[in-house]
Amino acid sequence: MISIQHISKSYKDVQAVRDISFEVQKGELFGLIGPDGAGKTTLMRILMTLLIQDEGKATMNGFDVIKDYKKIRNIVGYMPGRFSLYQDLTVEENLNFFATVFKTTVSENYDLIRDIYIQIEPFKNRLAGKLSGGMKQKLALSCALIHKPEILVLDEPTTGVDAVSRKEFWEMLKKLQEKGITILVSTPYMDEATLCNRVALMQKGKVLNIDTPRKLVENYSRKLYAIKSKEMHRLILDLRSYDKTDTAYAFGEYLHVTGKNDEVEASEFENFLLKKNHTKLQVFDNEPGIEDVFMDLMQE
Amino acid sequence: MNEKVIEVHNLVKKFGSFVANDHLNFDVYKGEIFGFLGANGAGKTTAMKILCGLSAPTSGDVKVAGFDIYKETEKVKRNIGYMSQKFSLYEDLTIAENIRFFSGIYGISPKDRKAKQEILLKNLDIESAKDSLVGSLPLGWKQKLAFSVAIFHDPKIVFLDEPTGGVDPITRRKFWDLIYEASDRGITVFVTTHYMDEAEYCNRVSIMSEGRIEALDTTENLKKQYAAKNMDEVFLKIARNTE
Numbered sequence: 375m376i377s378i379q380h381i382s383k384s385y386k387d388v389q390a391v392r393d394i395s396f397e398v399q400k401g402e403l404f405g406l407i408g409p410d411g412a413g414k415t416t417l418m419r420i421l422m423t424l425l426i427q428d429e430g431k432a433t434m435n436g437f438d439v440i441k442d443y444k445k446i447r448n449i450v451g452y453m454p455g456r457f458s459l460y461q462d463l464t465v466e467e468n469l470n471f472f473a474t475v476f477k478t479t480v481s482e483n484y485d486l487i488r489d490i491y492i493q494i495e496p497f498k499n500r501l502a503g504k505l506s507g508g509m510k511q512k513l514a515l516s517c518a519l520i521h522k523p524e525i526l527v528l529d530e531p532t533t534g535v536d537a538v539s540r541k542e543f544w545e546m547l548k549k550l551q552e553k554g555i556t557i558l559v560s561t562p563y564m565d566e567a568t569l570c571n572r573v574a575l576m577q578k579g580k581v582l583n584i585d586t587p588r589k590l591v592e593n594y595s596r597k598l599y600a601i602k603s604k605e606m607h608r609l610i611l612d613l614r615s616y617d618k619t620d621t622a623y624a625f626g627e628y629l630h631v632t633g634k635n636d637e638v639e640a641s642e643f644e645n646f647l648l649k650k651n652h653t654k655l656q657v658f659d660n661e662p663g664i665e666d667v668f669m670d671l672m673q674e
Numbered sequence: 675m676n677e678k679v680i681e682v683h684n685l686v687k688k689f690g691s692f693v694a695n696d697h698l699n700f701d702v703y704k705g706e707i708f709g710f711l712g713a714n715g716a717g718k719t720t721a722m723k724i725l726c727g728l729s730a731p732t733s734g735d736v737k738v739a740g741f742d743i744y745k746e747t748e749k750v751k752r753n754i755g756y757m758s759q760k761f762s763l764y765e766d767l768t769i770a771e772n773i774r775f776f777s778g779i780y781g782i783s784p785k786d787r788k789a790k791q792e793i794l795l796k797n798l799d800i801e802s803a804k805d806s807l808v809g810s811l812p813l814g815w816k817q818k819l820a821f822s823v824a825i826f827h828d829p830k831i832v833f834l835d836e837p838t839g840g841v842d843p844i845t846r847r848k849f850w851d852l853i854y855e856a857s858d859r860g861i862t863v864f865v866t867t868h869y870m871d872e873a874e875y876c877n878r879v880s881i882m883s884e885g886r887i888e889a890l891d892t893t894e895n896l897k898k899q900y901a902a903k904n905m906d907e908v909f910l911k912i913a914r915n916t917e
Contacts, residue, residue, distance in 0.1 A: 409842035410813050507714045534839060536713040536868055537909050562840055563869075577842065606875070607854040623847045626871035626904055627893070665843050672844060 375400045376421065376525065376558060381430035383416050390416040392579040393430070398558055398572075400435075403551045406560040407567045407668070408576035414560040415455060416579075418529050421558070422452050435524055448476070451523035453514050455530045461503030465494055465513055468502050469520060476521030486553065487516045490546055508539045515546065526550065528559040532566065544569045564665040575668050582671040590667050597636040600628040600660035601643060603652035612650045618642060623669065628656075630666055677704040678737075679830050679862045680725060685734035687720050694720040696885040698734070704830070707853060707863045709873045712882030713913040718866055719835070721882075725864070726833055727751050739830040752780065755824035758835035762820030765809030769800065772808055772823060780827035794822050814845035821852050825861055832856065834865040838872065850875055870906040879905070881912045888912045 376398035383391040391413040398404040406414045419425040421432055423443035432439045434446045459468045469491070473480045484491075494512050497505065502513060511531060518526060528547075532540040544566065551557055559570070567573045568587045575582040575590070583590060603609045606624070613622035613631055620632045631643065644657045680702035687695040694717045702708045712718045723729040725738055727747040736743040739753035763772045770791070777787040795801045798818055808816060817837060825832050834853075838846045850872070853863050865876065873879050873893060880890040889896055889912055893905055902908045 409845070410840040534836070534868065536913065537870055537906060538713050538913050540868075541910065564843060607858065610851070610854075623844070624850060624871075624875055626874040669843050672842065 375433075375435060376404075376556065377431075377433045378417070378421070379431045381417065381420060381427050381432055383413075383420060383425065383427050389579050391420070391427075394579075394581050395430075396574055396581065396584050398556060400556055401551065401554050403547060403557045403559070403569075403571050405567055405570035405573040406558070406576055407562075407564060407573050407664070408560075409562055411578060412576035413579040414576060415529055418452075418527050418558070418560065422450060422527060423447060448521070449524045451518035451521070451526045453518045453526075453528045453531055455533070457510050457514060459502045459510075459514055459517060462501060464499050464501055465505070466498040468513060468517055472517040473520045478521050480520065483520055483522045486522055486550075487519050489549060490519075491516045507535060511535065511539070511543065515543075519550070523555065525556045525558070528557070530560050530562065532561055532563060540566070564663070564668055567664040573664075575664075575671060577668075577672055582668070587664055590664060591662055594662040594667050594670065596632050596662075596670065597638075598660045598662050598666060599631045599633075599640055599643060600625075600656070600658055601631050601647070602628045602654070602656045603647065604654040605652065608650075609647070609652060612647065612652070613643070616643075616646050618646075621669070621673070625663075625665070628660070630660060630662075678702070679704050679739055680708075680864070681735070681737040682725075683735040685721070685724065685736055686732045687717075687724060687729070688732045693885050695724070695731075698887055700880060700887060700890055702831075702862055702864060704862055705857050705860045706878065707857050707865065707876045709876035709879035710864060710866045710882075711873060711879060711909060711913075712866075716882040716913065717885040718882055722833060722835060722864075722866070726754060726756055752827075753830045755827065755829040755832035756835075757820045757824040757832070757837055759817075759837060759839045760835075763808045763816065763823060766807060768805050768807055769795075769811075769819060770804045772819075773826065776823050776826060782827055790826060794826065798822060814841050814848070817841060817845075817849055818852060821849065821856075825856055829861065831862040831864060834863065836866055836868065838867065838869065846872075870904065870909055873905040873909070881909060883913050 379395050381391055381394050394417060408414055420427050420439060421434060423439050423446050426440060435449060437445045439446060463471065469480055490512050494509050497509065505513065532543055547557060572584065572586050574584045609629060610622055613619050618634050618638045620634050622629050622631045640657045644655065647655055678701045682698050682700050685695055685698040698721060710718055724731050724736060724743065727743060727750040730744060738750045741749040743750060767775065773791050795804060800815060838849050857863055878892050879896060880887050896908050900908045900911050902911065
């Protein structure tokens, strides 16, 4: 279990983390969701005992991040945002190195990494620096797991990774969770929030909200419309000029639009846009997603 | 949108025995927003480097902004803009210094530069930050500024390599407002992204897999063709993992 109580951290005049508190339960897959500068990495580095907080207290499976840092380092696995393995060692040498550092062997915990390592095993004699992005990611995860950690912390493992590899990576995380590992993972991709048990939505060092992805969406209180027409860019501009529009943002094929208040009806948007000569117009009620929730919280 | 600004016929690029680009064929039109998608390692970066005149094809005919990619590389470079998340502006120069530097490279006269700089700063609402180091700006500002500098010399085409990584969802959408504006001005936008919702904002999209273009059409037609409800599904069906 991870416990975070009133943690704050500043770098000179930048407040990177501002009074954050939450708990991650044993065996939970917990996501920190937010853009660059939200404070995700700083918080993780504090939990990993690599950085000391200015204020507050944090424990990992009961161990204090300051007092018990040596004990914590034995029970956590960490995958930093930047690829941090030895580029001039081979795949196999990296794995052996990390196993040895933790006084274990690759064979002892091979069970845990088999599904992941098997995909890069054909390249075990290749230098880590010569691997493709997806393979580096799999090697880094294998190395983070080789000492059978109780808690796994992953800092933006899917950033810059294509949609196919991202999907595979999350499937790997689900399997690790089934083995009882507590997982804290950060991501800037809002759609990945739905793959976590609970998430903290973060922005500028603060937690905007914490809940299950489903509850976050259910608690979105505003009326949301999806709108589409033949000319999407003109549609955005026209809607933003309409005095009954609050927000109008592109969401894939449609725009997601909110009114100044919830009394604004779909028919009002429709009539306004028809007067602006929009064709192939569609206006309908829409279910919000995590990204709608996040954008709404950002504006408060 | 009839004027072709990029023409690619049977483009092949080999590194030793490895075929990074395997007979690519496509055209891109004036003012079009063209999404260039594919899994990591599918060959997108290789093709982009060729289109920007930074790497010569092994074979095939390629024209960019009306110029031959083999013989008129320098003319190609003058008529395109480029921005990526990894490289955009000099962090240890101020906003004004960056603009001066890039203006110098593209041969914009000081008089024109001053007039255009004023408009740029006003449009982005950053007049007060003119003398701030780019490194000190929030990421969202940097990206918008980098894009504006990439089209400062009014290129025919701007290449954007994953321009929106790491920013919050509102800033990401504001960045797309700039893309739409450039397209309205007749600038062709050639863009790669890992956000599949952004693929929907493109006029047409190509999807590469293992060095080949597996699909190229409007998002509407691609979704129909692959019986998918969104571009994410289309992408997952086409872009098999190549590793």
